[in-house]
Amino acid sequence: MRKKILVTGGLGFIGSYFVEAALQAGYYVINLDKRTYAARDDLDFDSRDHYEFIEDDISEIKHLPVNIDYIINFAAESHVDNSIMANEDFFHSNVRGVYNLLELVRSKDETDRPKLIHVSTDEVYGTIFDGCFSEVDPLNPSNPYSATKAAAEQLILGWRNTYGLPIMVCRTCNNYGFGQYPEKLLAKTIEFLLSGKPMTIHGDGSYRREWLYAGDHARAILLLMEKGELGEVYNISSNEEHSVLEAVQIVLDEMGHDKDSLVYVENRVGQDRRYSVDCSKIRALGWEPTTTLREYMPEYVKLYKKYLKAKGEC
Numbered sequence: 001m002r003k004k005i006l007v008t009g010g011l012g013f014i015g016s017y018f019v020e021a022a023l024q025a026g027y028y029v030i031n032l033d034k035r036t037y038a039a040r041d042d043l044d045f046d047s048r049d050h051y052e053f054i055e056d057d058i059s060e061i062k063h064l065p066v067n068i069d070y071i072i073n074f075a076a077e078s079h080v081d082n083s084i085m086a087n088e089d090f091f092h093s094n095v096r097g098v099y100n101l102l103e104l105v106r107s108k109d110e111t112d113r114p115k116l117i118h119v120s121t122d123e124v125y126g127t128i129f130d131g132c133f134s135e136v137d138p139l140n141p142s143n144p145y146s147a148t149k150a151a152a153e154q155l156i157l158g159w160r161n162t163y164g165l166p167i168m169v170c171r172t173c174n175n176y177g178f179g180q181y182p183e184k185l186l187a188k189t190i191e192f193l194l195s196g197k198p199m200t201i202h203g204d205g206s207y208r209r210e211w212l213y214a215g216d217h218a219r220a221i222l223l224l225m226e227k228g229e230l231g232e233v234y235n236i237s238s239n240e241e242h243s244v245l246e247a248v249q250i251v252l253d254e255m256g257h258d259k260d261s262l263v264y265v266e267n268r269v270g271q272d273r274r275y276s277v278d279c280s281k282i283r284a285l286g287w288e289p290t291t292t293l294r295e296y297m298p299e300y301v302k303l304y305k306k307y308l309k310a311k312g313e314c
């Protein structure tokens, strides 16, 4: 019998890579997504076997689909800048939504509970100037987005400890890949350059992040479903670190632009200087990334051009 996964937020950027990977791996996928502005409009999942879609909100569903083996929770409001301007939706989806999922899992008989893998972020740790955070380090979020993600994790740990729920948490770094909403750095850079607009860099672009291909992230979660230990937290990163400016330079190089295509604007509040996480725990299970930002960039730009052309925008 095919194992059944409830994927939440599977029309979003990373969730869509996971849905594709899970279908290819032979799982039956139920994709539950609210279709916010961030949901992709270019996916062909509806034509696929072993797939069904439910348009709904994780905070409001009253029941889980029957006979599911796993829930992979990607559903969230995910953009830091939006969270600073208006944080209510972030609390609703990122905290209330997780609470609802936990309660729905808890309401099942112990033997019938799906395993819940919750997708969190390296941003919950806050800034680290040197070295990297391991899974046991304390959470120290800096903005409403990361605060809601940290709050959700605390609920999960409390529900695990009190009710023994079968859960795992993964904390991932900045993901990249075609399909990301163009509010995020690399997608925005490609889209701006393709439409002849200069790309805006906040501050001096020196903030440092780790960058992971979303397809590699999807493979990591499939591996955790098989080999991960319930109750545990796993960092998932490539440990490929670039400043914002270095990452944008990789796009400029690929698209044949120079630094004149950038304009510098005032820095944003709530941004951490550097994130870095130790991934030895997931690497010990046999996972490693398959590509780098520079290696993937030609494909990224090609897919983006094709997408905009199909929409008549390029």
Ligand SMILES: NC(=O)c1ccc[n+]([C@@H]2O[C@H](COP(=O)([O-])OP(=O)(O)OC[C@H]3O[C@@H](n4cnc5c(N)ncnc54)[C@H](O)[C@@H]3O)[C@@H](O)[C@H]2O)c1
Pocket: 008, 009, 010, 011, 012, 013, 014, 015, 032, 033, 034, 035, 036, 037, 038, 039, 040, 056, 057, 058, 059, 073, 074, 075, 076, 077, 078, 079, 092, 093, 097, 119, 120, 121, 122, 149, 172, 173, 174, 175, 176, 180, 181
């Ligand atoms: N993108 C990154 O680089 C990154 C890095 C670290 C962690 N994460 C985490 O990974 C997860 C996925 O991120 P993403 O970049 O794919 O996000 P995204 O914004 O691209 O997609 C989110 C998806 O969730 C859906 N959604 C939002 N609220 C919902 C709700 N209440 N009920 C049902 N569906 C809802 C949206 O319609 C959308 O399809 C998020 O939990 C995010 O916090 C992302």
